[in-house]
Amino acid sequence: MRSIPGVAASESLAPESSETTVATVLCNNDCGGRCHLKAHVKDGKVLRISTDDAPDSPQRPQLRGCLKGRSLARFFANPNRLTYPLKRTGKRGEGKFRRISWDEAINMIADNLKRTLDEWGPGAVYVQYATGQEGVLNGSAWARRMMNLLGGHLGYYGSYSSACLSYTAPFITGYRDTNSYQTLVHSKLIILNGFNPAETIFETNSNYYLAQAKQAGAKVVVIDPRLSETAATFADEWIPLKPTSDAALFAAMAHVMITEQLHDQEFLDRYCLGFDEEHLPAGVPRGESFRSYILGDADGIAKTPEWAAPITGVETETIRRLAREYATTKPAQLIQGLGPQRHASGELSVRAGITLACMTGNLGKAGGGWGGGEGARKVGLPVGGIPTGKNKVQASIPVFLWTDAIIRGTKMTEADGVIGGSLPSNIKFIFNLASNTLLNQHADINRTAKVLADESLCSFLVVSDHFMTPSARFADLVLPGDHSFERNDIGLPWTGERYILFGNKVVEPPPECKNEYWWLSRVAEKLGIGHEFTEGRSCDEWLQQIVTDARTEEPSIPEFDTLRKNGLYRQDPQEYTAFAKEIADPEANPFPTLSGKIEIFSKALYDRHDPQIPAIPRYTAVPEGAEESAEERYPLQCIGPHSKTRTHSIYDQDEWLETAEPHAMSIHPEDARVRKVHDGDRVKVFNERGTLFIHARVTNRVRPGVVVIPEGAWYTPDADGACLRGCINVLTSQSATPLAHGSTQHTLRVQVNKARGGRGD
Amino acid sequence: MVTERRQIAFAVDVTRCINCKTCEIACQDAHRHGSRVRLRRVRTFEQGEFPALIVSNISMSCNHCEDPVCAKHCPAQAYTKREDGIVLHDETRCIGCRYCTWLCPYGAPQFDAESGCIRKCDLCAEELDRGGDPACISACPTRAIEVRWLDELRDAPELTMNIRNLPAPEVTKPASRYRVRKEARND
Numbered sequence: 001m002r003s004i005p006g007v008a009a010s011e012s013l014a015p016e017s018s019e020t021t022v023a024t025v026l027c028n029n030d031c032g033g034r035c036h037l038k039a040h041v042k043d044g045k046v047l048r049i050s051t052d053d054a055p056d057s058p059q060r061p062q063l064r065g066c067l068k069g070r071s072l073a074r075f076f077a078n079p080n081r082l083t084y085p086l087k088r089t090g091k092r093g094e095g096k097f098r099r100i101s102w103d104e105a106i107n108m109i110a111d112n113l114k115r116t117l118d119e120w121g122p123g124a125v126y127v128q129y130a131t132g133q134e135g136v137l138n139g140s141a142w143a144r145r146m147m148n149l150l151g152g153h154l155g156y157y158g159s160y161s162s163a164c165l166s167y168t169a170p171f172i173t174g175y176r177d178t179n180s181y182q183t184l185v186h187s188k189l190i191i192l193n194g195f196n197p198a199e200t201i202f203e204t205n206s207n208y209y210l211a212q213a214k215q216a217g218a219k220v221v222v223i224d225p226r227l228s229e230t231a232a233t234f235a236d237e238w239i240p241l242k243p244t245s246d247a248a249l250f251a252a253m254a255h256v257m258i259t260e261q262l263h264d265q266e267f268l269d270r271y272c273l274g275f276d277e278e279h280l281p282a283g284v285p286r287g288e289s290f291r292s293y294i295l296g297d298a299d300g301i302a303k304t305p306e307w308a309a310p311i312t313g314v315e316t317e318t319i320r321r322l323a324r325e326y327a328t329t330k331p332a333q334l335i336q337g338l339g340p341q342r343h344a345s346g347e348l349s350v351r352a353g354i355t356l357a358c359m360t361g362n363l364g365k366a367g368g369g370w371g372g373g374e375g376a377r378k379v380g381l382p383v384g385g386i387p388t389g390k391n392k393v394q395a396s397i398p399v400f401l402w403t404d405a406i407i408r409g410t411k412m413t414e415a416d417g418v419i420g421g422s423l424p425s426n427i428k429f430i431f432n433l434a435s436n437t438l439l440n441q442h443a444d445i446n447r448t449a450k451v452l453a454d455e456s457l458c459s460f461l462v463v464s465d466h467f468m469t470p471s472a473r474f475a476d477l478v479l480p481g482d483h484s485f486e487r488n489d490i491g492l493p494w495t496g497e498r499y500i501l502f503g504n505k506v507v508e509p510p511p512e513c514k515n516e517y518w519w520l521s522r523v524a525e526k527l528g529i530g531h532e533f534t535e536g537r538s539c540d541e542w543l544q545q546i547v548t549d550a551r552t553e554e555p556s557i558p559e560f561d562t563l564r565k566n567g568l569y570r571q572d573p574q575e576y577t578a579f580a581k582e583i584a585d586p587e588a589n590p591f592p593t594l595s596g597k598i599e600i601f602s603k604a605l606y607d608r609h610d611p612q613i614p615a616i617p618r619y620t621a622v623p624e625g626a627e628e629s630a631e632e633r634y635p636l637q638c639i640g641p642h643s644k645t646r647t648h649s650i651y652d653q654d655e656w657l658e659t660a661e662p663h664a665m666s667i668h669p670e671d672a673r674v675r676k677v678h679d680g681d682r683v684k685v686f687n688e689r690g691t692l693f694i695h696a697r698v699t700n701r702v703r704p705g706v707v708v709i710p711e712g713a714w715y716t717p718d719a720d721g722a723c724l725r726g727c728i729n730v731l732t733s734q735s736a737t738p739l740a741h742g743s744t745q746h747t748l749r750v751q752v753n754k755a756r757g758g759r760g761d
Numbered sequence: 762m763v764t765e766r767r768q769i770a771f772a773v774d775v776t777r778c779i780n781c782k783t784c785e786i787a788c789q790d791a792h793r794h795g796s797r798v799r800l801r802r803v804r805t806f807e808q809g810e811f812p813a814l815i816v817s818n819i820s821m822s823c824n825h826c827e828d829p830v831c832a833k834h835c836p837a838q839a840y841t842k843r844e845d846g847i848v849l850h851d852e853t854r855c856i857g858c859r860y861c862t863w864l865c866p867y868g869a870p871q872f873d874a875e876s877g878c879i880r881k882c883d884l885c886a887e888e889l890d891r892g893g894d895p896a897c898i899s900a901c902p903t904r905a906i907e908v909r910w911l912d913e914l915r916d917a918p919e920l921t922m923n924i925r926n927l928p929a930p931e932v933t934k935p936a937s938r939y940r941v942r943k944e945a946r947n948d
Binding site: 047048049050051053056064065066067071073198199201204205207208211214227228230232233238239240334363606644655656657659660661668669700701703704 | 793
């Protein structure tokens with residue numbers, strides 16, 4: 001075996017060599033891990049995948065791939081791969097297509113785009129949220145670049161992953177930041193709320209560092225409605241709270257800390273606004289502080305553990321113990337995953353978590369933590385992307401509301417979260433490139449399907465993907481994309497670790513599978529902006545430019561050819577504590593908020609006078625949340641965590657991964673017993689929005705009253721529209737959170753029955 | 762210098778195992794057998810009642826037993842035990858009778874319908890002889906699996922093969938050793 005030599009730009013790695021070559025390749029899914037994978041290739045075929053084989057040490061642990069990355073050789077043997085363009089012949093969503101040539105496909109896109117621009121203007125074109133390619137060369141970046149040269153496109157803000165967190169953080173701490181996981185070894189207590197790196201792989205080595213912290217003696221408490229793999233492995237204590245009740249639990253913990261005088265008053269006085277009456281902003285009447293809310297001074301309801309217990313399902317003694325432990329164990333790190341903020345109450349869990357981190361004096365301290373939510377550490381290497389240019393369409397929608405922008409875009413207002421003025425048009429044309437958001441991953445599939453099926457609303461849908469996904473079935477035109485192993489590309493970790501992976505082209509794509517750049521260049525040509533779009537560059541030349549630009553900012557980054565040859569450029573992992581500079585010297589480094597302080601009380605939010613958007617993290621009950629009575633029609637709360645076998649909906653078709661953990665719904669034995677459901681039974685899960693069939697896993701690993709259906713299964717409707725594969729989004733709701741207008745896809749209620757008469761098998 | 766024959770052994774720290782199944786898939790990818798065979802499996806055992814549960818994720822392939830019943834009773838003499846204790850199975854001798862699959866208490870040898878013969882963990886012997894690590898070991902994100910000499914592990918108090926839900930080790934004298942939570946120990 002030999003390693004890949006430096007090969008000239010735009011060539012692939014000896015595609016038909018009869019010797020086995022080994023080269024770094026890119027696993028570019030929407031995943032917090034960015035792992036070092038190597039493809040073993042012979043005779044133009046991927047034989048197998050191996051992982052990082054550099055020396056493994058605690059200072060520089062290898063970047064080992066997960067089961068999904070290790071299964072990637074399977075992709076190339078999948079007989080269902082799309083290998084030529086398809087044009088819809090039946091109704092939208094019916095799945096009837098015929099093969100067409102690339103020439104016809106490119107003409108179709110150009111003609112429809114031109115018609116849309118002439119008739120509706122650039123604001124009618126939407127480049128769908130897409131996370132199927134997280135390399136530098138992703139189809140959406142190319143599409144945005146082209147559209148910006150044609151006058152722009154309707155933009156969006158936020159994400160399906162962290163809308164509430166990213167929208168809320170600026171109000172509280174000015175920006176969003178987190179510790180590096182190297183700091184975990186300093187923590188004596190680690191509280192994980194809805195944080196599950198064992199299954200989400202939030203960073204390549206997140207589990208490695210958690211294991212190290214545990215070995216160093218940290219106590220780990222996991223708050224989660226389910227005993228996740230993270231909880232099962234690392235937790236000394238599992239606290240199964242009811243979904244949507246996080247802010248109530250945190251409020252009761254705050255009550256214990258205040259009444260037992262365990263809180264860090266000095267920290268609060270120095271850094272925070274609005275914890276108590278003495279630190280409210282000017283012009284705010286008495287009684288509005290967080291402390292007053294907790295003690296019940298204003299509403300007469302003290303937020304005691306007794307108040308919180310029925311809401312959260314957590315016993316009073318557990319709440320008291322956790323509050324005391326968190327307040328007295330220093331340093332302690334509260335880490336919130338992104339799941340809690342994908343609820344209808346998503347903004348509040350973020351704000352309440354930060355408040356507790358302040359009350360315990362842990363924010364900004366080594367081994368302490370911010371408590372808001374994970375991701376978005378701004379300390380990665382300065383590697384840019386494809387320059388997309390300036391979008392001249394000013395209006396922008398919250399990402400979760402694109403179906404609304406199809407139906408009533410021009411009527412949407414600031415109340416819907418629209419920024420930058422009114423929409424110039426409803427959405428009429430969608431580029432959906434490497435994305436299953438068009439149907440599968442958006443909420444309320446039945447509503448989405450209805451919107452998409454109506455050709456009088458959005459008149460052209462183009463999808464590029466590897467497989468006939470549920471989204472692709474709704475397209476007017478389906479294009480076969482290339483795989484990251486079939487092009488050179490660059491990958492970067494999400495979370496601020498300092499390394500770059502160079503993904504080599506190791507195999508040739510099937511002849512008609514094309515990178516989006518290839519066909520968008522041809523569309524651009526037809527629309528008269530061909531040269532402006534490509535600047536005469538190949539994909540490799542764009543990559544070279546990106547590396548050159550990065551080197552001007554960070555000269556230690558190697559040159560393109562070296563990076564390509566080595567596959568990985570990595571600096572030693574560093575301990576990084578979020579907000580350390582603001583805490584160390586608040587006068588020199590005020591928090592970039594209105595007041596310069598951490599705003600436990602936000603005047604900006606107070607001035608909205610909206611009970612759904614309180615000035616302080618006040619627990620608010622939500623529809624289909626923890627407080628609805630179990631006697632109602634839909635007695636069970638349902639959540640949709642990530643599965644270890646999928647990156648969202650990617651890999652759902654893979655047999656190896658399915659056998660590693662078959663898709664199933666977890667249900668507590670008591671909830672199963674009253675329904676006469678046994679382990680392995682096929683069950684019907686439904687609410688007013690839809691129905692799915694799935695196998696039941698009867699387990700003590702989920703709290704009573706909650707069922708768990710991992711997200712990402714491919715919507716597979718029967719004749720009545722019930723999903724036979726168990727895609728949770730037939731049950732989820734399109735109602736958005738009050739402040740961020742974010743996804744609420746974990747807040748839903750359902751009923752579960754045993755499937756009868758073989759239905760749904 | 763080692764004078765006695767030493768037995769190679771898997772040492773697995775279950776308290777670090779996150780049940781991610783990467784070892785399963787890395788093994789499968791390295792061995793390229795039929796897709797219904799899985800030479801390494803992570804089995805999950807739960808004890809206790811909600812919410813006080815003890816979960817043990819036992820990642821296991823062949824235990825390369827000191828007394829391998831598969832080898833003892835194979836009518837085709839397809840099994841051999843190497844100098845270092847690795848139990849190897851020769852597919853060219855295998856007649857596909859599946860006798861070993863009934864004998865092994867751990868389900869290590871598996872019948873591969875696609876090739877018509879038995880497949881079994883070979884501890885990636887070729888890779889090991891080259892100085893590398895078996896696929897499962899180099900894959901594990903929490904570094905929970907190692908290969909060691911059994912004599913180094915025998916007296917380690919935190920390690921055992923007497924584990925709840927697993928067969929008694931006296932039957933085949935498996936060479937593997939596991940670190941599990943005390944509640945999951947039978948000894």
